[in-house]
Amino acid sequence: MGDQRDVWLVVPVYNEAPVIADVIRDVRATFPNVVCVDDGSKDRSAEQIRLSGAHLVRHPVNLGQGAALQTGIDYARSQPGAQFFVTFDADGQHQVKDVEKMVERLRHEPLDIVLGTRFHGDTDHIPFLKRFVLKTVVLLSPALRKLKLTDAHNGLRAFNRTVAEGMNITLNGMGHASQIVERIANEEWRVAEEPVTILYTEYSLSKGQSLINGVNILFDALLRTNARR
Amino acid sequence: MLIQYILILAVVLLVIFFLRHHGTSRSGAMVKLGFALFLVFGVVAVIAPNQVSRLASLVGVGRGTDLVLYAMVVAFGFATINTYLRFKELELRYARLARAIALRSAESPEPADTENDGTLH
Numbered sequence: 001m002g003d004q005r006d007v008w009l010v011v012p013v014y015n016e017a018p019v020i021a022d023v024i025r026d027v028r029a030t031f032p033n034v035v036c037v038d039d040g041s042k043d044r045s046a047e048q049i050r051l052s053g054a055h056l057v058r059h060p061v062n063l064g065q066g067a068a069l070q071t072g073i074d075y076a077r078s079q080p081g082a083q084f085f086v087t088f089d090a091d092g093q094h095q096v097k098d099v100e101k102m103v104e105r106l107r108h109e110p111l112d113i114v115l116g117t118r119f120h121g122d123t124d125h126i127p128f129l130k131r132f133v134l135k136t137v138v139l140l141s142p143a144l145r146k147l148k149l150t151d152a153h154n155g156l157r158a159f160n161r162t163v164a165e166g167m168n169i170t171l172n173g174m175g176h177a178s179q180i181v182e183r184i185a186n187e188e189w190r191v192a193e194e195p196v197t198i199l200y201t202e203y204s205l206s207k208g209q210s211l212i213n214g215v216n217i218l219f220d221a222l223l224r225t226n227a228r229r
Numbered sequence: 230m231l232i233q234y235i236l237i238l239a240v241v242l243l244v245i246f247f248l249r250h251h252g253t254s255r256s257g258a259m260v261k262l263g264f265a266l267f268l269v270f271g272v273v274a275v276i277a278p279n280q281v282s283r284l285a286s287l288v289g290v291g292r293g294t295d296l297v298l299y300a301m302v303v304a305f306g307f308a309t310i311n312t313y314l315r316f317k318e319l320e321l322r323y324a325r326l327a328r329a330i331a332l333r334s335a336e337s338p339e340p341a342d343t344e345n346d347g348t349l350h
Contacts, residue, residue, distance in 0.1 A: 037331070056336040060327050067324045071331055172324050 006083040007103055009034040010072030011054070012065050016090040017043040019203060023092050024052035030096050033082070035075050037068040066176025070169040077164045086158045091204040094156050098196040102158035105194065112189035113163045115149065116156030120195035127200070141178060143185040149193060153177045156196050163189055230289030232299070240303060247307070251314050260311065267304055271297075 009027060013020055013036050024034055034054040038046045040062030049056045057075050059068065069087055076082050084106055088094050094116075102114040119135075137152035138144045144152060157180070159167075166187055169176045184191050247256065274281045274297050281293035290296045 035335075050336065050338070053338045055338060057331050058334070059331045063324045063327055067328065071328045074328065075332060075335060170321050172320060 004031045004103070005033060006081050007031050007033065007086060008076035008079060008082045008084070009086045009088045009099070010069060010076055011036045011088050011090050012039055012068030012072065013037060013041060013045050013049065013090040014039045014062065014065070014068070015041045015043050015045060017041070017045045017048050019092050020045055020090050021048040021052040023090060024049065024054045027088065027096055027099075028053055030100065031086075033076075033079070035072050036090070037072040037075075039063060039065070039068040064172035064176075065174060066169045066179070067172040069176060070167065073164055073167050073169075077161065082161075082164075084158060084160055085164045087155060089155045089204075092201060093198045093204045095197050095199065098156060098194065099158065102156070102194050102196075105192065106158055106160055109192070110190060111160075111192050113157060113159035113184060113191050114194050115151065115191060116154045116196035116198075117149070117151035117193040118154065118196065118198055119150040120193075127205075141181070143178075143182045147181065147185055147191060149181065149191075151193070152181075154196070154198075156198075159189075163187075232288040232290050232296075235288060236299060236303065240306075243307070244310075247310070248314075251311075251318075263307075267300070270300065 009031055011020075011024070011027075011034060016023075020036070024036065027034055032053075036045075036049045036052075036054045036056055038049060038056060038058040040059050046056060046058055055075065057071055059071065072087075073085060076085055084103055086099050086103065088099065098116060102116065105111060105114050119131075134152050138150060141152065153174075154177075163184075166183070166189075167180070168183075169179055171179050183189075274293065278293055281296060285291070285293045285296040288296070290299070
């Protein structure tokens with residue numbers, strides 16, 4: 001796929017010291033430019049990130065995944081030569097091969113943003129309850145339906161400068177995913193979905209957000225004001 | 230009953246206005262005015278309870294105390310939503326502050342890590 005130095009991966013990290021160095025080293029074999037945002041981890045994630053060759057930005061306090069992503073995007077878009085940006089999970093659930101596919105599409109197709117989706121073809125490996133909740137969220141979200149998106153909450157996204165510069169995540173917690181989708185709809189960015197594989201290891205499942213957090217996400221999405229930029 | 234229409238209409242209008250203009254000084258002033266009116270209403274209810282009963286029957290509510298109760302429920306709902314929104318906005322400003330601090334001390338990786346394996350050669 002050639003020189004990928006114009007691609008920046010943004011990895012929000014919270015207490016992932018056991019796996020983060022391996023995940024980043026694996027990524028950097030293909031994509032050398034990675035920024036990890038340590039969101040106030042209580043373990044040695046920051047140390048591990050330094051060892052892995054990624055750029056490190058540390059939040060002085062824990063803010064949430066949405067805030068960590070926005071910080072990473074702020075950092076990456078100010079780097080010289082940065083043309084493409086990818087949000088990538090720290091726990092090893094995402095595949096570098098999928099990122100390569102998504103970036104290829106961004107390079108050659110008239111698209112602003114590519115979103116990963118778990119709901120193409122074989123979805124048997126996704127825990128049933130998770131599948132059910134995610135499909136329900138899609139049904140309840142007008143922006144998701146309007147854009148014909150199938151995965152409400154996929155952390156793997158690739159986008160270009162236009163989107164990176166227009167990105168302004170104001171929901172610090174997990175509600176950011178819906179906020180991004182809404183923004184895509186409002187700004188009319190050209191969006192496509194790409195089937196991706198999420199590797200549900202025992203480690204990553206133990207850290208997944210509880211489904212009851214869906215209540216918080218929905219509440220945040222409904223009760224929002226026009227927060228000034 | 231008249232009170233039902235008044236209450237529902239007032240609540241709907243206020244919620245829409247509230248959510249759209251939250252945080253502006255205009256709506257801040259209106260909230261303060263609303264609060265002052267509410268206090269006045271409370272004082273009147275205590276000093277002249279028969280006036281409240283008159284007002285209540287005017288809008289179709291059985292007792293003066295019931296009217297006070299409805300007003301309180303609406304006021305409480307607003308107070309709760311307002312607190313939640315203020316919190317959310319504070320959270321955002323605090324996040325932006327923390328972000329500025331974080332970005333100021335960002336660390337680039339060691340330039341000599343050419344093998345991308347986390348060690349210097």
